Amino acid sequence: MNDTFIKIRDVRFSRGDRWIFDGVNIDIPRGKIVAIMGPSGTGKTTLLRLIGGQLKPHAGTVEVDGKNIASLSTHDLYKVRKKMGMLFQSGALLTDINVFENVAFPLREHTKLPEALIHHLVLMKLQAVGLRGAKYLMPSELSGGMARRVALARALVFDPVMIMYDEPFTGQDPISMGVLVHLIRSINDALGLTSIIVSHDVQETAQIADLIYVISNGKVVSHGTPDEMKNSESAWVKQFINGESDGPVPFHYPAPDYKQELLGEVAC
Amino acid sequence: MLNLLQSLGKTTISFFERLGRASIFLKHILATIPSLFLRPSLIIAQIYSIGVLSLSIILVSGLFVGMVLGLQGYNTLVNFGATESLGMVVALSLVRELGPVLTSLLFAGRAGSALTAEIGLMKATEQLSGMEMMAVNPIKRVVAPRFVGGIISLPLLAAIFSAVGIFGGYLLVVQVLGVDSGSYWSQMQDKTDFMGDIMNGIIKSIVFGIVVTWIAVFEGYDCIPTAEGVSRATTRTVVHASLATLGLDFLLTALMFGNI
Numbered sequence: 001m002n003d004t005f006i007k008i009r010d011v012r013f014s015r016g017d018r019w020i021f022d023g024v025n026i027d028i029p030r031g032k033i034v035a036i037m038g039p040s041g042t043g044k045t046t047l048l049r050l051i052g053g054q055l056k057p058h059a060g061t062v063e064v065d066g067k068n069i070a071s072l073s074t075h076d077l078y079k080v081r082k083k084m085g086m087l088f089q090s091g092a093l094l095t096d097i098n099v100f101e102n103v104a105f106p107l108r109e110h111t112k113l114p115e116a117l118i119h120h121l122v123l124m125k126l127q128a129v130g131l132r133g134a135k136y137l138m139p140s141e142l143s144g145g146m147a148r149r150v151a152l153a154r155a156l157v158f159d160p161v162m163i164m165y166d167e168p169f170t171g172q173d174p175i176s177m178g179v180l181v182h183l184i185r186s187i188n189d190a191l192g193l194t195s196i197i198v199s200h201d202v203q204e205t206a207q208i209a210d211l212i213y214v215i216s217n218g219k220v221v222s223h224g225t226p227d228e229m230k231n232s233e234s235a236w237v238k239q240f241i242n243g244e245s246d247g248p249v250p251f252h253y254p255a256p257d258y259k260q261e262l263l264g265e266v267a268c
Numbered sequence: 269m270l271n272l273l274q275s276l277g278k279t280t281i282s283f284f285e286r287l288g289r290a291s292i293f294l295k296h297i298l299a300t301i302p303s304l305f306l307r308p309s310l311i312i313a314q315i316y317s318i319g320v321l322s323l324s325i326i327l328v329s330g331l332f333v334g335m336v337l338g339l340q341g342y343n344t345l346v347n348f349g350a351t352e353s354l355g356m357v358v359a360l361s362l363v364r365e366l367g368p369v370l371t372s373l374l375f376a377g378r379a380g381s382a383l384t385a386e387i388g389l390m391k392a393t394e395q396l397s398g399m400e401m402m403a404v405n406p407i408k409r410v411v412a413p414r415f416v417g418g419i420i421s422l423p424l425l426a427a428i429f430s431a432v433g434i435f436g437g438y439l440l441v442v443q444v445l446g447v448d449s450g451s452y453w454s455q456m457q458d459k460t461d462f463m464g465d466i467m468n469g470i471i472k473s474i475v476f477g478i479v480v481t482w483i484a485v486f487e488g489y490d491c492i493p494t495a496e497g498v499s500r501a502t503t504r505t506v507v508h509a510s511l512a513t514l515g516l517d518f519l520l521t522a523l524m525f526g527n528i
Contacts, residue, residue: 052401074405081403092398095390106402109409151398158402 005030005162005194006051011060013046020046021057022218028211033188033195035205037240038215039249044198045089047215048164051196052086053077064162082110085155085163089170091147093139099126099150100135106158125153128187130179144171149180156187162194163187169201177201181208202241206230214240216249290486293407297415297485300408304416310409314417318379322425325378326371330429333370334436337361341437342445351441352451356459358437359430363460363469364525367430369517372476375422376509380484383414384505387488388498396489411485418481419474426473468524475516480509 006028013021020043028034036044049055050062053069062069064080072080093102103122107113113121126132129149139147148168155163165184169177185208188195199205206212206226213223214237221236222229229237239247256266304310341357387410390396396406434456441447460466484505491501 054397054400078403078405081401084401086398086401088394088398088401090394092394094395094398095393106404109402109404154402 003030004028005065006196007061007063008047008051009061009063011050011057011062013043013050013055013057019218023060024215024218024220026213026220026223028194028196030194031188031192032210033185033197033208035197035199035209035212036215037199037202037205037212039240040200041253042215043218044215045166048086048166048196048198051164052081052084082158083161085158085160087148087152087155087163087165087168089166091139091144091151093142093147093150093154095139097138098135099131099137099139099142102139102150103154103157105154110158121157122153125157126150128156128183129153130176145173145176148172149176152180152183159191160193163196165195165197165199167199168197169199169204177204184208202243216240286490289490290482293486293489294482296407297412297482300405300412301416304408304412310413311416311420314413315421318383318414318417319421319425322375322378322421323428325374326425326429327432329370329374330367330432331436331439333366333429334358334362334433334438335440337366337433338437338441338445342441342447351445351447353455354437354441354447355434355452355454355456358441359434359456359460360465362430362433362437363465365469365517365521367433368426368469368473368476369513371422371426371429371473372480372513373510375418375425375476376480376484376506376513379418379421380480380505380509381502383418383481383484384488384491384502385498387411387414387485388491388493388501391489391491392493392495392498407489411489415481415485418484419477422477422480423470423473426469426476430469468520471524472517472520475520476513479512479516483509483512 004027006026008024008026008028011021011024012019024047026036026047036047038044046055050057051064051069053062053072056070065083067076067080069077069080093099094105097105100122103125104118107118107121123132123135126135129152131146131149131153134142134146134150139150142150148171152165152168168180168184172180181204184195184197187193188208197205197209206229209226211223212226212229214221214229216236222232222234224232229241232238232241235248238244239249245251255261260266337358338354341354342351345351345353345357387396390406390410396410399406399409438449438452442449442452487501487505487508488498491497
């Protein structure tokens, strides 16, 4: 069995004139938790969409379990996606059905399991994220953090072999954050999943990740274990891990000179 | 002049590009419909949401339109002593034209805009993306049931509109203005042909159902996923669906009843 579950090779992807990725190479080992980190707007969510086949790279390949995602037919892509779970940044819960039905949704769509079994499976997943008591609430009655936990239960309900987390810790209180961090690690180890976490929360992510990739300006600027990253001499990594404003990673979006613009010397 | 030509060319290309995308979208919807009939509950839920919940506006509008037709017809025909023809005038106006057309316009405003806004907001809140990642085809799960629900609902609403309109005409003409009840119904029965009038009205309403619902679901699915994008798409649905209804009505009327 190949130990690299996801292989990203020389991927280039642009939006308009701006290159989001310009020759990105990433290897995600089977059964590990890999964190993708980087400044805002660096294309981390786009990377998850490329892996999930919702976007196609302009050049290069994204292979999941040996299959080139961009070359799959819709039917085959959907077969691969049944093995993927994805936690969206917004939760992406269906707003016209309650929490229980949201978690049951993949089971009802893809299986003919008896109602009693669906009930048990859904309650197990909701119990794991601490929201069994909220099963009859509508998504509009949940906070952002709760919605993401429900979305996590939904992502897990079909027992995927791989799961992608897009900012799972955003909006969580300290208690939920701690539970989630351990939950992601324990789910990964117990079920032998391959997990990809896109996050800005450096400390929490470093606690559970086996491998960290730092992306900036369309390229992988560094990668390694959390310890290697903490001790890295790379200015890019140091700036990001320590949250420093000064360094090679620009805080400002590209713009003309500030003074000149204030003085009206820059053409609009 | 050059700018005008350039702008005209751009608009034309953009129109055909959108028409092409909408046609491919329709092809994808049609491909999923056979499997949809294995899950009729999805269609029934949409018939309720699109059709049943539109009933009140259809009933009230139909009643008033029938009464206005009766009143206007009475004021004209009374001068010629031909008020016994009022049943025929009201029925033919409704069954051939006003039933399908006004129902379609009301449907575009009430259900079409709701369909666009719902699908557009599902896109903006990543619900459609979420379905795709759960290996659920959103066209099959979200769009196709609404499309079929709309096509089934509109002809039924148009039939109800016409029936209520005829009843509204009866209330005004017979009960208020005192025209003979027997004349009202018998003239209507004599002069209304099932194939020539009623069937043509049904065909019109089916065509309007297809076009209005197609525009509504396409605009929702194709919108820019922002508040402004959804708002513009909703407006476009009502405008395009209304214009399409009126344009197609002329075309169908010319084919069915005209001597062009």
